[in-house]
Amino acid sequence: MNTPPCKPFIEVANIYKSYGSIAVLKGISMTIQAGDVACIIGPSGSGKSTLLRCLNGLVSVDRGTIRVDDFSVELLQSEKELVPLRHKVSMVFQQYNLFPHKTVLQNIMMAPIQVLGHNKQDVHERAVKLLAKVQLSGKENAYPGELSGGQQQRVAIARALAMQPEIILFDEVTAALDPEMVQEVLNVIRDLASEGMTCVLVTHEMRFAQQVADQVFFTDGGVMVEHGAPDRFFNNPSDPRLKSFLAKVL
Amino acid sequence: MLFSLDFEWLADPLYQDWLLEGLGTTLAITGVGTILMLIIGVVGAAIIHFNIPVAKPLTIIMIDLFRNTPPLVQLLFLYFMLSDLGMSYTDATTGERIPLLSGFACVVISLALYNGSIAIEVIRSGINSVPRQTVEGGISLGYSRAQIFRWIELPIALRLTIPNMTSNVVSLIKTSAQAALVAVTDVMFYATQITLETFLNLEVMIVLWLIYLVITTLVVLLAKQLAKALTIPGFGAGAMK
Amino acid sequence: MSKETTSATFGFFGVVAALLAVLLTLYGQGTGEALRVLFDRSSLLLTGSSNFSGFGGGFSANVIISVLSMAIALVCGFFLGGAMVSPNAMVRSVAVVFMNLLRSSPWLVVLYAMLYLLPFNVSIFGHHIFVSPFLKAVIGLSFPVTAYIAEAFRNGIHAVPDGQWESARALGYRRGQILRLIILPQAFPLMLPNLMTTYAMLFIGTSLVVVTGTSDVLSIGKTVIASDGDDYAAAVYLYILLLFFLFAYPLATWTRALERSLSKGK
Structure with missing residues (x-):
């Protein structure tokens, strides 16, 4: 992890995205190294979530290039072409997005079996281990609706991990949680980061970003205003917009 | 007159046989009809959902036609069209033309199409009420649109539509009484036969009405059990919206 | 035209065209003859009288x-x-x-x-x-x-x-x-x-x-079939389907529009 890799793992260059007449991304670029934890912060409506969704092709860009490892994401059009990318890049959502009609264990096991065609036995073993990792052993047969928000979000993380991804995208995963549940989810992400998983987070948890992130990005109005290591970023911001934002949230 | 009802005819073995035989036919019609209706509902909803060229406009025309015309006229048309197409044979003794496809088949097909058109709309509205985020979860895990339909949207939609689908089945059962009008020997047919012999119109109609009441009530109870067995814990009560 | 109007128009003409197509398929060469029978019997089927002189049937x-x-x-x-x-x-x-x-x-x-x-x-x-x-x-x-x-x-x-x-x-x-x-x-x-x-x-x-x-449209349809021959049964029933559709479909479209405006108003 400490050896500087020759080539960034994720490279976003000058991307644009509009919904009708509303421009959401106006020429954003960023690079993220393998094993890094990158946090994207910024005011609501600044295009953070859209930027994140571009990384795994949930949203297609109008212009610009996105490279994730060997994939040129902007060139992948059909669902079929996107499947290998989604194998590599998992995502966890603000609203958990679990499948309500399946148990916790089924939620975790479904995609590896149905999408990746993995052996059921292996996936089951993996799923049980992952549940233990997110400290939900014993909840295998519960349904998502029977769990608290924090528990559901941890299931969602386990589900993402079951795809054996190399990158996980976290889209404001603690924003819908009650305050007392935020920590249990952040702890799981912190563990993942320390294991060397590449994580990209859109978050409002500034303290978490400060402690865990290798790089912090600040977007506002669809452009990348400033980025850097958390130390300099939080303690010595240069851009006035970032300064006023930090003054409000810190 | 109202208070001197005569139910002694019910003790007549012939009438008992008739009613039982008719009941059997009615149950067969509604059973096969329901299965076909569900198949049409799922296939039709899938065709519209996936925006399949040619098939989609045809499906929509079918829904508009069947939902806005009387099922009885649909049945009569089907019955005579099939004989017009030459799918009939001439009875040697009476010289009468008899349709090749039995009245039974016509009744089942017409019910399946009429209630199937309703079923398509019911399932479609179920699919539309699957939360957008749940679908997005599937996309991000690499599911294809077909896989999302098969594993996520359809299972949730079918559960959500149980109440509406139950009324549709009840409607199918009630509509099936029109089978008697194309000489299919269902319970309605035999009941009218009995009234012709006994002139006990009120009594026979009360029994007939009770028979339908029992069938539909059983279906509703069965559907409730099914809904209970398939409940998604914590879903639907505003827990996941 | 709004999306709803377009789809309602499509449904309307689509169904009418579909019924015509079925008629053509069934009667082929004899379609003209079948249409003539339907035309001659229209008054009876619509009003119950033979020359639009009354209604109630x-x-x-x-x-x-x-x-x-x-x-x-x-x-x-x-x-x-x-x-x-x-x-x-x-x-x-x-x-x-x-x-x-x-x-x-x-x-x-x-x-x-x-x-x-x-x-x-x-x-x-x-x-x-x-x-x-x-x-x-x-x-x-x-x-x-x-x-x-x-x-x-x-x-x-x-x-x-x-x-x-x-x-x-x-x-x-x-x-x-x-x-x-x-x-x-x-x-x-x-x-x-x-x-x-x-x-x-x-x-x-x-x-x-x-x-x-009652002398409703189906009873009269049956009378017509009895007098003009079984061959025209399918045509007569298609005609009756069309009549019901022409009445019921605009009603259904109107209802849907009402529902939409209600749910919008909420």
């Missing part, structure tokens, strides 16, 4: 029966629905059971029952009134429809927020006044799409009155 009978049944059912349904929201638990449960019994009976069974149950003559104050098959059909159809209307009525009242009752009570209104002056004016627009759907269902259900011996 054929398709017009179906329309009249549906309107009269609806009128009866609206009155009865509002009373039954009112009983279903009565503060008296006894009245309420009897009304609910009655509604469910009415609703779950097949229309054909009810019509048959009417056919034999209603006497042919009723004498009121010495006046003898002949209960025609037409009247029996009207009364028979109004029974199940009453149940649907009662339910629509109840649902409409339940759709008005409870706060309306509370605030009206706080202002000193009595129960009857609240229902009449405050709840119903709000509930009626909510009920309207439901009532229209019920009417469409009733209208389509008028095809069943053929069993009562």
Whole structure:
């Protein structure tokens, strides 16, 4: 992890995205190294979530290039072409997005079996281990609706991990949680980061970003205003917009 | 007159046989009809959902036609069209033309199409009420649109539509009484036969009405059990919206 | 054109075209002949008279029966629905059971029952009134429809927020006044799409009155088939399908538009 890799793992260059007449991304670029934890912060409506969704092709860009490892994401059009990318890049959502009609264990096991065609036995073993990792052993047969928000979000993380991804995208995963549940989810992400998983987070948890992130990005109005290591970023911001934002949230 | 009802005819073995035989036919019609209706509902909803060229406009025309015309006229048309197409044979003794496809088949097909058109709309509205985020979860895990339909949207939609689908089945059962009008020997047919012999119109109609009441009530109870067995814990009560 | 108008227009012309296509497939070379028969018989099928000289038979009978049944059912349904929201638990449960019994009976069974149950003559104050098959059909159809209307009525009242009752009570209104002056004016627009759907269902259900011996469109269709030959049976039934569709489809489109404007207004 400490050896500087020759080539960034994720490279976003000058991307644009509009919904009708509303421009959401106006020429954003960023690079993220393998094993890094990158946090994207910024005011609501600044295009953070859209930027994140571009990384795994949930949203297609109008212009610009996105490279994730060997994939040129902007060139992948059909669902079929996107499947290998989604194998590599998992995502966890603000609203958990679990499948309500399946148990916790089924939620975790479904995609590896149905999408990746993995052996059921292996996936089951993996799923049980992952549940233990997110400290939900014993909840295998519960349904998502029977769990608290924090528990559901941890299931969602386990589900993402079951795809054996190399990158996980976290889209404001603690924003819908009650305050007392935020920590249990952040702890799981912190563990993942320390294991060397590449994580990209859109978050409002500034303290978490400060402690865990290798790089912090600040977007506002669809452009990348400033980025850097958390130390300099939080303690010595240069851009006035970032300064006023930090003054409000810190 | 109202208070001197005569139910002694019910003790007549012939009438008992008739009613039982008719009941059997009615149950067969509604059973096969329901299965076909569900198949049409799922296939039709899938065709519209996936925006399949040619098939989609045809499906929509079918829904508009069947939902806005009387099922009885649909049945009569089907019955005579099939004989017009030459799918009939001439009875040697009476010289009468008899349709090749039995009245039974016509009744089942017409019910399946009429209630199937309703079923398509019911399932479609179920699919539309699957939360957008749940679908997005599937996309991000690499599911294809077909896989999302098969594993996520359809299972949730079918559960959500149980109440509406139950009324549709009840409607199918009630509509099936029109089978008697194309000489299919269902319970309605035999009941009218009995009234012709006994002139006990009120009594026979009360029994007939009770028979339908029992069938539909059983279906509703069965559907409730099914809904209970398939409940998604914590879903639907505003827990996941 | 809005998306809804486009799809309604598509459905309308699509169905008409589909019916024509079926006619062409069935009759091939003989389509012209079949159309001529339908044209000649149009007056009979539409009005029950041979040269548009009167109405009250054929398709017009179906329309009249549906309107009269609806009128009866609206009155009865509002009373039954009112009983279903009565503060008296006894009245309420009897009304609910009655509604469910009415609703779950097949229309054909009810019509048959009417056919034999209603006497042919009723004498009121010495006046003898002949209960025609037409009247029996009207009364028979109004029974199940009453149940649907009662339910629509109840649902409409339940759709008005409870706060309306509370605030009206706080202002000193009595129960009857609240229902009449405050709840119903709000509930009626909510009920309207439901009532229209019920009417469409009733209208389509008028095809069943053929069993009562009324001169409705199906009975006349059968007469036409009997006189012009079985060969034209499919054509006649297609024509009747078209008639029902031309009446019911605009109604359904209108109902959908109403529903949309209601859900938008929320």
